[in-house]
Amino acid sequence: MNNIEFILPEEIEKRSFEIISKELGERGISLKPEQEMVIKRVIHTSADFEYAQTLTFSEGAVEKAKELLRNGADIVTDTNMGLAGINKTVLARYGGAAHCFMADKEVAELARQHRTTRAAVSMEMAAKIEKPVIFAVGNAPTALIQLYEMITAKSFRPAFIIGVPVGFVNVEAAKELILTTEVPYIVNRGRKGGSNVAAAVCNAILYELGR
Amino acid sequence: MNNIEFILPEEIEKRSFEIISKELGERGISLKPEQEMVIKRVIHTSADFEYAQTLTFSEGAVEKAKELLRNGADIVTDTNMGLAGINKTVLARYGGAAHCFMADKEVAELARQHRTTRAAVSMEMAAKIEKPVIFAVGNAPTALIQLYEMITAKSFRPAFIIGVPVGFVNVEAAKELILTTEVPYIVNRGRKGGSNVAAAVCNAILYELGR
Numbered sequence: 301m302n303n304i305e306f307i308l309p310e311e312i313e314k315r316s317f318e319i320i321s322k323e324l325g326e327r328g329i330s331l332k333p334e335q336e337m338v339i340k341r342v343i344h345t346s347a348d349f350e351y352a353q354t355l356t357f358s359e360g361a362v363e364k365a366k367e368l369l370r371n372g373a374d375i376v377t378d379t380n381m382g383l384a385g386i387n388k389t390v391l392a393r394y395g396g397a398a399h400c401f402m403a404d405k406e407v408a409e410l411a412r413q414h415r416t417t418r419a420a421v422s423m424e425m426a427a428k429i430e431k432p433v434i435f436a437v438g439n440a441p442t443a444l445i446q447l448y449e450m451i452t453a454k455s456f457r458p459a460f461i462i463g464v465p466v467g468f469v470n471v472e473a474a475k476e477l478i479l480t481t482e483v484p485y486i487v488n489r490g491r492k493g494g495s496n497v498a499a500a501v502c503n504a505i506l507y508e509l510g511r
Numbered sequence: 512m513n514n515i516e517f518i519l520p521e522e523i524e525k526r527s528f529e530i531i532s533k534e535l536g537e538r539g540i541s542l543k544p545e546q547e548m549v550i551k552r553v554i555h556t557s558a559d560f561e562y563a564q565t566l567t568f569s570e571g572a573v574e575k576a577k578e579l580l581r582n583g584a585d586i587v588t589d590t591n592m593g594l595a596g597i598n599k600t601v602l603a604r605y606g607g608a609a610h611c612f613m614a615d616k617e618v619a620e621l622a623r624q625h626r627t628t629r630a631a632v633s634m635e636m637a638a639k640i641e642k643p644v645i646f647a648v649g650n651a652p653t654a655l656i657q658l659y660e661m662i663t664a665k666s667f668r669p670a671f672i673i674g675v676p677v678g679f680v681n682v683e684a685a686k687e688l689i690l691t692t693e694v695p696y697i698v699n700r701g702r703k704g705g706s707n708v709a710a711a712v713c714n715a716i717l718y719e720l721g722r
Contacts, residue, residue, distance in 0.1 A: 307681070320679065344678070346703070347678060347702035348703065380596075381706070381710070385590075385706070445515060467523075467555070467558060468527040468530040468531065470523075471558075474515065477515075494556065496707045499592070
C-alpha cells in the first residue's frame with residue numbers, strides 16, 4: 301500500500317500536531333502560547349489552517365476557561381454532535397457535566413409556541429443551571445443571539461462563551477455580537493465553525509488541565 | 512442588533528442553500544445534478560466551498576446509496592459524533608439502523624491486544640452485520656485501510672463507503688486506496704473531512720429519498 305506509513309495508534313495524534321506546528325511555521329504564523337493548543341486542536345479536527353487567522357480570544361480567555369473547568373463548571377452545547385464530541389470523562393474528573401437540551405420535548409414545544417428556534421429555548425433552559433456554565437455553540441446563531449439578549453438585559457450572565465456556529469444566515473453577525481459583550485469568549489469570526497470545532501475547543505482546554 | 516435578519520427557523524436552511532447555490536455559480540462551479548445535494552449539504556455543514564472540488568463519486572454513487580438506504584441498509588460510522596449527527600429517524604423509516612462500535616469494551620480490548628486502532632477493530636465487527644452496510648468514515652484512516660484489506664483479501668465487501676476522514680497522517684493515502692476498489696464510494700480527496708461531513712453526506716442521501 302503506497303504512502304501508508306505504519307504508525308502506532310498512540311503516535312498518530314502526536315505526529316499530527318508536529319505536522320500542524322511545522323506548517324504553521326511555513327505559513328509564517330506564530331501563535332500566542334496561551335492560545336496555541338486550542339488553535340492547533342481546531343486545525344487537527346478540521347485540517348483547515350484558516351482557523352489560525354479567525355479564532356478570536358478575549359483577554360486571558362484560555363486561562364479563564366481552564367479556571368472554570370478546574371472548578372467544576374458545566375458545558376452546555378447546542379447540538380448532540382457537540383455533546384458526543386466533548387470528552388465527558390475528563391470533564392467529570394473536575395466535577396463538570398455536559399448538556400444539550402435540543403432534543404428535549406419541552407424545548408421543541410416552547411420553540412413552536414414562541415415561533416423561535418429550539419436553540420434559543422435551549423439557552424433559556426441552560427440559564428437555569430445553578431452553577432457556572434460554559435456555552436459551546438457550534439451550530440445555531442440563534443443560540444448566540446439569545447445569549448446576547450439575556451446578557452444585555454442583565455437577566456443572565458454566562459460564565460464563558462465558545463461561539464463557533466457554522467453557516468450562511470446570521471452566523472457572522474451573531475458572532476460579532478458576542479465580541480461586544482463583557483463575557484469571556486473564544487469566537488471564530490466568519491462563517492466557519494461547527495459542532496466538531498466546538499467540541500475541539502472544549503477538549504483542548506480540558507486536556508490543558510492535565511498538563 | 513446590526514446585520515441580524517429576522518427569519519423564521521424553517522426558512523434558515525432554505526435560505527442557506529440559496530446562498531450556497533448562488534456562490535457556487537459565482538465561482539463558476541457547476542455540479543452534476545445527481546451529486547448536487549450531497550455537495551451542497553457538505554458545504555452547508557462546513558461553510559467550506561473547497562468540498563465542491565474534492566468530493567469524488569464513483570459512477571452513479573448517489574443513486575446506488577439511495578437504493579441501499581431505500582432497501583433498509585444499515586450505516587456504520589467510526590465516531591459517536593458521526594452517529595449523533597446521522598438522522599436516525601429517517602434512516603429507520605426505511606428499515607435501517609446506525610451503529611458505532613468505537614466505545615465498545617470488546618473493541619478497545621481487541622485493539623490493545625492486536626496493537627491496532629479501535630477503528631480497525633470496529634470495521635471487523637461491522638463486517639459481521641448480516642445485511643448491506645454503508646460505511647461512513649469521518650475520523651480514522653485506519654478504518655479505511657482495514658476495509659481496503661478486507662476487500663482485497665475478498666473476506667468482506669462493504670455495500671458502500673463514505674470515506675471522509677480528516678487529518679494529517681495516512682489520511683490522504685487511505686482515501687486513495689478506496690478509489691482503487693470496485694466498491695461504490697463517496698470520498699473527499701485530501702486532508703479534509705470529519706464526522707460532521709460523514710453525517711452530512713448520509714443525511715443528504717436520506718433526505719433525497721423523501722423527494
